[in-house]
Amino acid sequence: MGVKLEVCCEVRLDRSVTALSAAEKRAPLGAVLLVDDEPATMNAIRAMLSARSFKPICARSGGEAFEILEAQWSDIDCVLTDLYMAGISGMDLLVHVRQSWPDLPTIMLTGHGDVPSAVSAIRAGAFDFLVKPVNTDALAVAVGRGVEHHRLLSRNRYLEQRLVAAERFKGFVGNSAPMRQVFELVASVAATDATVLVLGESGTGKELVARSLHEHSQRATKSFVAINCGALTETLLESELFGHEKGAFTGADSRRRGLFEEASGGTIFLDEVGELSPSTQVRLLRVLQERHIRPVGSNQARPVDVRVIAATNRDLDLEVREKRFREDLYYRLNVVSIELPPLRSRGDDLLLLAHHLMAKHSGQLNKSVHRLAPEALEALRAYDWPGNVRELENAIERAVILTVADTIQREALPPQLRAGTPRTKVRPNSEMPFAEAKTRFERQYLEQILEESAGNLSLAARRAGMDRSNFRRLLDRHGVREAAGSDAETD
Numbered sequence: 001m002g003v004k005l006e007v008c009c010e011v012r013l014d015r016s017v018t019a020l021s022a023a024e025k026r027a028p029l030g031a032v033l034l035v036d037d038e039p040a041t042m043n044a045i046r047a048m049l050s051a052r053s054f055k056p057i058c059a060r061s062g063g064e065a066f067e068i069l070e071a072q073w074s075d076i077d078c079v080l081t082d083l084y085m086a087g088i089s090g091m092d093l094l095v096h097v098r099q100s101w102p103d104l105p106t107i108m109l110t111g112h113g114d115v116p117s118a119v120s121a122i123r124a125g126a127f128d129f130l131v132k133p134v135n136t137d138a139l140a141v142a143v144g145r146g147v148e149h150h151r152l153l154s155r156n157r158y159l160e161q162r163l164v165a166a167e168r169f170k171g172f173v174g175n176s177a178p179m180r181q182v183f184e185l186v187a188s189v190a191a192t193d194a195t196v197l198v199l200g201e202s203g204t205g206k207e208l209v210a211r212s213l214h215e216h217s218q219r220a221t222k223s224f225v226a227i228n229c230g231a232l233t234e235t236l237l238e239s240e241l242f243g244h245e246k247g248a249f250t251g252a253d254s255r256r257r258g259l260f261e262e263a264s265g266g267t268i269f270l271d272e273v274g275e276l277s278p279s280t281q282v283r284l285l286r287v288l289q290e291r292h293i294r295p296v297g298s299n300q301a302r303p304v305d306v307r308v309i310a311a312t313n314r315d316l317d318l319e320v321r322e323k324r325f326r327e328d329l330y331y332r333l334n335v336v337s338i339e340l341p342p343l344r345s346r347g348d349d350l351l352l353l354a355h356h357l358m359a360k361h362s363g364q365l366n367k368s369v370h371r372l373a374p375e376a377l378e379a380l381r382a383y384d385w386p387g388n389v390r391e392l393e394n395a396i397e398r399a400v401i402l403t404v405a406d407t408i409q410r411e412a413l414p415p416q417l418r419a420g421t422p423r424t425k426v427r428p429n430s431e432m433p434f435a436e437a438k439t440r441f442e443r444q445y446l447e448q449i450l451e452e453s454a455g456n457l458s459l460a461a462r463r464a465g466m467d468r469s470n471f472r473r474l475l476d477r478h479g480v481r482e483a484a485g486s487d488a489e490t491d
Helices: 039-051 062-075 090-100 115-123 136-168 177-190 206-215 234-242 278-290 316-321 327-333 349-364 374-382 388-402 434-452 457-464 468-478 480-484
Strands: 031-035 055-059 078-082 106-110 128-131 196-199 224-228 267-271 307-312 336-339
Touching (some): 031 039, 031 062, 031 136, 039 055, 055 062, 062 078, 062 090, 078 090, 078 136, 090 106, 090 115, 106 136, 128 136, 177 206, 177 336, 206 224, 206 267, 234 278, 278 327, 316 327, 349 374, 388 457, 434 457, 434 480, 457 468
Parallel strands (some): 031 055, 031 078, 078 106, 106 128, 196 307, 224 267
């Protein structure tokens, strides 16, 4: 029996299709699952959908529609089904779709234009309800609205997931491919107890990764303890990590629990693990192997239940080859590695971060700075950011402090950004032996960062991502303080 496509009576609730605008007739493209057990009806509607630039996917029964949905649901934008069919009815199909794919709109068709059927379908979650014989424009509009509704819901769902991801990784801002890989790796590793080694240049956010791993693990309710392994002398570091007994060394007036014990049940973050001395490396290796610690001055081992996350900006592969870092400890720490990309390789993340940090510091300083002038944006883009996100935050905080209006101008940025060219990189002679080149590089780096910090040791240490006392020891080792004339100690 053929189907006559003509103006029909309306059964949709409070909707009218008698006056269709040109915009309404230009329905968006989309894939439509057409379900009808009458071949003539299906052929007529399929031809109409194709003529209106939709992609019809046909099912001759409710059971066949189930199979198509299970296999292709992600490609379908709308379901258009007859209400009365042999076997699985259109109402059964509607209920199944609502339960399995609640965002997928279903439009009901029937030749029985009774109000109770319309009301039942709408109450069950039907997106629309039309009566055969169907007006072509009315059907096109209904399907177009269904497709548009589905795509809008899908877009909103995507944005919600992005917001959830942003909330999960507090402190991280970015949408570049390298950062998405970091987010995915953090999400997959967090729930495990695997030891993680976080790699990356200074200022890339390694501690933020460690905290995210802890906060999304089963240990989240327990302690997160962090320590900079390069900030303390060997004796003090071992005391901090493993604890000590009374009288273990000069100044040990009482017994003290170490950070491994303080973090029991939780997570310990060993920042700058590449700075560990050989003897401390041996002790840490034993802890990782045996899950026991032995306080300084004690002969008694104590069990610890703690997850270890370590971080370094050093090339530990090179450190192992140069025999400065134990190979067995390296493999114990490097069960899973997460490498953070430098800011210069994160594309438009730079601008996202700049606006995020601008809003953050404006709020903290009770100011209303919310724009970057075009010249300021150009300066941010032109710079290579050797200090990464930490350096960017310092620059934005400084600019917010100096800005009196609502827009950061180029003049409010630090001198190295206003110069219009990236900071000159230290480049030792590649023809000299590696050890000599490394020493010269370190010395030139220290001289340069001190010069750019106007001799301020605290500022220079922060820009280098180091503790002030450790930075001062490095200066003394290279004799830089006298050479650079940088005796200033004030902040």
